[in-house]
Amino acid sequence: MARKDQPLIRRLPVISHLNKSVGLQRGMLVAGIVITALFLITALFAPLIAPYGYSQRFPVSQEPPSGAHIWGTTAGGYDVFSRTIWGAQTAVYVIVVAVLLSIFIGVALGLVSGYLGGWLDRILVVVADAIYAFPTLLLAIVMSIAISRGQSSMWGGIFSAAISITVVFIPQYFRVIRAETIRLKAEPFVESAMVVGASSVRIMARHIYKNATRTLPLIFTLNASEAILTLAALGFLGFGIEPSSAAEWGYDLNHAQTDATAGIWWTGVFPGAAIVLTVLGLTLLGESMNDLNDPRLRGRRRAGKAPRTAPTAPAPLPADAALTKEVAS
């Protein structure tokens, strides 16, 4: 599926999608790229942008926006602007750790399960389905308590949030990769590798892995936004990172709830807007990429189960290859 005739830069996920897009679609993609870039830059340069530290406290509490504190201060005396900026950094850490962990585990399980089949496959599918169907937030809460027992340092908090999110994501990666693996298993190039005598590990690692992971960039973007929402929800419910360890938008919003009742809007509106904007950007990006890819590969409930009939059914269409070529040309 690699279109080797084009230079590498044009084949990179986001850039190749930008080339394929037209009109409105392109507008949404560009908006997504801009907001996401803004988010990443904020996270990267947080120490330079934020005037104060995230755990720096001031004697002025609940002060409305002013010259010294452009977005005001919270009841605890934190500077709202600084904490919102630092929050981007925490979010990036959590996304990276969570998504890397879940890709690593989910892809490995999906490959093995889809390729080997049999009872292992059945068990893994039932377990993944059970976890997938359950409200993800509840699982993440229980996980985060189990890991951190309620109190957490910065990296401890980041890892416990990330691992809690990972548990929820693994079934998703598992499903997508497993479905792809089963489809690819019936392709001639895998059969010829078997005939030549390649080992199962080699077939999985070389032939299937490369083809099955083609859709990962877009799952990555969609899951990044989910990771932010889950992190914020954990923080909001009080199972997240302590304010002295790192800035976290959900925690700030939790404490802003009582402020809101008293008409103090600045403590909640800014971190909340940061969440909305970041998730919006990531979702626009992921959505546009999704629409530009093969719609058939979008995760759906029965996608993984249907190909079980593959031996009797006609060989699945190599539709994705055809489609990508068609769109790319």
Add this chain to the structure above:
Amino acid sequence: MTTLIEAPPEDGELLPLKKSKSGGGLGKYLLIRFLLIFPTIFILVTLVFFLMRITGDPITAALGDRLPPDQLAQRIHEAGYDRPVLVQYFEYLGQIATGNFGRTISDNLLVTDMLATYGAATLELAINALVVALVVGIPLGMLAAYKRDKWPDAVLRVVAILFYATPVFFAGLLLKLVFSVGLGWLPVAGRAKTANEIALNQLASPTGIYWLDALRSGNMAALGDVAQHAVLPAIALGLLTGGVFLRLVRTNVIGTLNKDYVEAGRSRGVSEYRLVTKHAYKPALIPIITVMGLQIALLLGGAVLTETTFEWKGLGFQLAHYLTARDFVAVQGIVALLAVIVALTNFIVDVVAALIDPRVRY
């Protein structure tokens, strides 16, 4: 919140067709599907059981800083929390198999009573939110499909993403700022005024669903009060789900608008409006109904946050409380109930899908 990748099946033709070999295919499928409910519940209950044991024990959580270590150990021993985890696990399995869920540790309620009381509040919230979601999602989704790739479609798609991107607690905060604090129209939190709450709870055999109780007792003042309290939570949670419905309806109506029979209708001179509302809409509903059933997990997860935001004393609100108290028994009871709800909904959804569409079979 796995909704965004959960795109509905756009086109049945892409699924490999498989005819059932005999007339018993459907019955067998339904049976297997029914039996799958049990491992689902079993896996979730087991998972939560062991995760909760890692978190510590309720006695340390409640009294850890007030009792000397030896007395603490004594109490833990009396409660049986120092026994091997596997022993406790099998004892627990035995109990729930006989329908005995025990009593909550922190407030000594029968778990079944606790579930019934708070479950009714959550059910009320879920129904209200579902109504908002349907009222918002379906017409807007049809509009977006009708105006496909024009600016109203683009605006609506961004709106749908915004609904999804806004955490319930932030939506709640904004709603409170505008409608409760700013305009002073609606109450900030709770399910009813204290006086009304007491009145409704004192009814003979209350359902726990306040508007229903108020209607039955003919207490119109209480009904108005309950309705006022219900508006903001219903909107906060309903818009989240409504955004998902909007996308679903849009994708599916666009899918059916491309079908031959719609094209045939168009060539006969049927208006575009009528094509969307009559021809394309109903067939598009089938996948929508099945996917909507799957949104129950999103709705329940959102309910936890909504209830905490608005101090709506339902299962989600209580769950956060019980988790902090490490009340194993209560948390396991709530999780078991949610697992049953989720597993049953998924089963019903699959059955409906199988009955409607003969291509859906194992």
